[in-house]
Amino acid sequence: MEQPTTGAGAPQRTRIVLADVVRRRDHDRARAELTEQTQVGDALVRGLVRAQLALALRLSVVVAIGLGALPLLFAVAPTISTVKVMGISLPWLLLGVGAFPFLVAVGWAYVYLAERNEQDFTAVVRRPER
Amino acid sequence: MGNPYIVPAIVAVTLATLAIGFYGLKLARTTSDFLVASRVVSPTWNAAAIGGEYLSAASFLGVAGLILKYGVDVLWYPVGFAAGYLALLLFVAAPLRRSGAFTLPDFCEVRLHSRGLRKLATAFVVFIGWLYLVPQLQGAGLTLTTVTGGPYELGALLVGAVVTANVALGGMRAITFVQAFQYWLKLTALAVPAMFIVLHWQGDGRPPVTPPDGLTFPTATTVVVEHRATLTLHDGSTREVQPGEELVFQAGEPVPHVSGVDTAREMDWLLPGNDAGGLFGTYSLILATFLGTMGLPHVLVRFYTNPNGAAARRTTLVVLALVGLFYFFPTLYGVLGRVYTPQLLMTGETDATVLLLPVAVLGSGALGQLLAALVAAGAFAAFLSSSSGLLTSVAGVISTDVLAHASDRGPGQRGSVRDFRVAALVAGLVPVVLALNVASLDVSQVVGLAFAVAASSFCPLLVLGIWWRRLTDLGAAAGILVGGGAAVGAVMVTILGPPLEGWTAALIAQPAAWTVPLAFAVMVAVSLATRRRTPPDVGSTMLRLHAPESLRL
Numbered sequence: 283m284e285q286p287t288t289g290a291g292a293p294q295r296t297r298i299v300l301a302d303v304v305r306r307r308d309h310d311r312a313r314a315e316l317t318e319q320t321q322v323g324d325a326l327v328r329g330l331v332r333a334q335l336a337l338a339l340r341l342s343v344v345v346a347i348g349l350g351a352l353p354l355l356f357a358v359a360p361t362i363s364t365v366k367v368m369g370i371s372l373p374w375l376l377l378g379v380g381a382f383p384f385l386v387a388v389g390w391a392y393v394y395l396a397e398r399n400e401q402d403f404t405a406v407v408r409r410p411e412r
Numbered sequence: 413m414g415n416p417y418i419v420p421a422i423v424a425v426t427l428a429t430l431a432i433g434f435y436g437l438k439l440a441r442t443t444s445d446f447l448v449a450s451r452v453v454s455p456t457w458n459a460a461a462i463g464g465e466y467l468s469a470a471s472f473l474g475v476a477g478l479i480l481k482y483g484v485d486v487l488w489y490p491v492g493f494a495a496g497y498l499a500l501l502l503f504v505a506a507p508l509r510r511s512g513a514f515t516l517p518d519f520c521e522v523r524l525h526s527r528g529l530r531k532l533a534t535a536f537v538v539f540i541g542w543l544y545l546v547p548q549l550q551g552a553g554l555t556l557t558t559v560t561g562g563p564y565e566l567g568a569l570l571v572g573a574v575v576t577a578n579v580a581l582g583g584m585r586a587i588t589f590v591q592a593f594q595y596w597l598k599l600t601a602l603a604v605p606a607m608f609i610v611l612h613w614q615g616d617g618r619p620p621v622t623p624p625d626g627l628t629f630p631t632a633t634t635v636v637v638e639h640r641a642t643l644t645l646h647d648g649s650t651r652e653v654q655p656g657e658e659l660v661f662q663a664g665e666p667v668p669h670v671s672g673v674d675t676a677r678e679m680d681w682l683l684p685g686n687d688a689g690g691l692f693g694t695y696s697l698i699l700a701t702f703l704g705t706m707g708l709p710h711v712l713v714r715f716y717t718n719p720n721g722a723a724a725r726r727t728t729l730v731v732l733a734l735v736g737l738f739y740f741f742p743t744l745y746g747v748l749g750r751v752y753t754p755q756l757l758m759t760g761e762t763d764a765t766v767l768l769l770p771v772a773v774l775g776s777g778a779l780g781q782l783l784a785a786l787v788a789a790g791a792f793a794a795f796l797s798s799s800s801g802l803l804t805s806v807a808g809v810i811s812t813d814v815l816a817h818a819s820d821r822g823p824g825q826r827g828s829v830r831d832f833r834v835a836a837l838v839a840g841l842v843p844v845v846l847a848l849n850v851a852s853l854d855v856s857q858v859v860g861l862a863f864a865v866a867a868s869s870f871c872p873l874l875v876l877g878i879w880w881r882r883l884t885d886l887g888a889a890a891g892i893l894v895g896g897g898a899a900v901g902a903v904m905v906t907i908l909g910p911p912l913e914g915w916t917a918a919l920i921a922q923p924a925a926w927t928v929p930l931a932f933a934v935m936v937a938v939s940l941a942t943r944r945r946t947p948p949d950v951g952s953t954m955l956r957l958h959a960p961e962s963l964r965l
Contacts, residue, residue, distance in 0.1 A: 323955075324951055327951070327954055327955050327958065327959065328954075330958050330959070331879065331954060331958050334958060335879050338502040338503055341502055342502060345495065349491065349698075350695075350698065353488075353684065353691055353694045353695065353698075354691070356683075356684040357684075357691055360683070363683045363684055364683070371484075371682060371683070373487075373683070373684045374484055374487070374682075377484065377487035377488065377491055378487055378490075378740070378743045379740065381491045381495075381736075382491075382494055382736030382737070382739065382740070383736070385491075385494055385495055385497075385498050385732055386729070386733045388498060389497075389498050389501050389728070390729060392498075392502055392725075393501070393725050393729050396506070396725065397722060397725075400722075400962075403960065404962055404963055407963060
């Protein structure tokens with residue numbers, strides 16, 4: 283178990299330069315807020331969950347429009363299917379080749395944005411006392 | 413069939429699989445090594461392993477065959493198989509890893525603390541696992557018959573025995589190395605022959621895939637009739653053929669249409685929207701494959717081997733890229749199969765496209781035979797790796813939930829190594845017996861049904877469990893029973909029941925479009941009705957699922 287350090291005396295100051303004591307103390311408080319389900323901690327977690335869910339849903343809509351609308355589009359406007367790009371008809375190109383880089387791009391964007399949400403959350407939790 | 417390289421190639425793949433398994437066995441010393449690879453597998457290894465595990469007979473053989481038959485509409489299969497990983501990444505990957513759950517039943521226990529729900533989830537894991545395993549073993553038997561003329565039973569037994577032994581002896585660490593090896597083998601086995609085939613097609617002056625006058629035989633071809641059928645010739649006349657009759661077609665002769673073999677004609681093949689189930693079928697397929705992947709037991713079990721949630725996300729992204737890269741090639745085989753192996757459209761055995769195309773294009777010289785052997789080895793890798801992954805996860809739930817329970821250690825406790833081995837034997841024996849006895853099922857269709865069952869049972873459980881605080885154990889159980897049960901019923905009717913007509917057929921053959929919303933609706937409604945059963949620790953569970961590890965809570 284880690285003991286909270288008093289961190290008042292001069293010798294301790296040298297250790298604070300290493301950001302060890304201060305961070306651990308703040309961290310302990312943040313940890314307590316979160317794990318003891320105080321109102322602040324609960325609101326923080328709800329905010330994170332909501333942000334991550336909103337991100338996932340937004341990107342799902344991107345896929346639903348980008349890929350999911352294709353069968354409907356082909357059904358409503360059959361002339362689109364007969365368009366040829368480089369000798370290959372458009373539906374084949376979109377589904378056989380284009381869909382995969384599109385999915386990877388959306389996935390990459392998600393990983394980047396989700397990690398940023400988590401960094402924001404970590405920053406709020408670790409924020410030094412005002 | 414006189415190809416001297418195929419048997420050595422298949423033997424080499426099998427031996428390499430066993431050798432890597434035993435190499436891993438030397439490294440695996442403790443129970444935790446066996447079950448979760450000690451959680452130190454790097455994202456790249458893990459991603460290749462997930463890819464290797466995921467690309468089954470349905471992907472390696474089935475997709476090209478479907479494309480040869482039905483054309484652009486079935487491109488949704490590979491797109492959906494890949495997009496499933498995006499849904500997994502968006503909604504499940506990191507929180508599931510942080511939950512610490514090793515299997516789906518574990519997740520039920522962690523999130524909802526319900527023994528009953530745990531048992532229900534175990535039953536569904538075993539059902540989906542076996543539903544997925546049987547066609548793999550049957551595909552192995554059919555491949556052996558196609559490429560070597562050997563007996564069907566031998567292929568199914570061989571793959572069943574190798575996989576069961578490997579899983580029982582090596583556990584999961586060995587499997588991680590085996591699977592990663594299998595992914596690269598499968599990619600090579602399709603990509604290298606594909607390059608030769610495309611170059612040859614270029615050299616032939618790019619014969620059109622949909623010639624205006626209909627498909628023609630590229631070389632003189634003999635087709636032996638096995639069933640009474642009616643041929644519709646190119647000029648519209650028909651001709652009855654009897655079993656045993658040999659039909660000889662000269663090079664350049666048009667390919668007749670055979671009654672009873674369901675294929676798409678020229679324009680239907682090229683243009684979208686001519687599916688049997690129409691738009692409903694397409695959207696149902698999209699829903700099943702997009703949402704089903706996250707509910708497949710052998711996929712989820714891998715996430716525990718990631719060191720943390722962020723690594724789980726990165727692993728999933730790499731898997732998405734690897735799987736997408738792979739699916740480019742089956743499409744190529746399916747398209748060029750129309751030029752070089754049109755006789756498969758007469759026999760309906762389009763699953764053999766990938767196996768037959770190298771020799772059909774490059775001739776039966778040494779090059780064609782070597783490439784054919786490479787493809788056959790890749791197909792065997794597909795059977796071995798998917799079956800291993802499925803067997804590991806089915807054996808995992810049997811050893812932790814059934815055997816541990818029977819030996820009074822209580823469910824949820826990690827079983828001993830001996831339990832795991834016994835479970836692997838049991839889990840391997842059942843599908844082998846089924847594969848030897850059940851009448852042949854269509855590989856891609858059964859795999860599609862397994863996706864539909866997973867999408868209507870575990871997908872709502874995971875998504876609501878991870879993102880919605882008010883989910884209760886009763887709500888989850890009701891949703892799985894109603895939605896998953898409806899999908900299981902549709903599977904049973906499709907496999908065992910009579911052929912259906914019209915809308916009923918569409919609803920039963922592609923059930924996901926109604927069973928998935930049904931499962932979500934029931935889960936939400938029953939959870940709201942049983943609000944008092946919300947787990948009291950849902951707050952700390954949510955914290956555990958979503959808080960980044962860097963906080964070290």
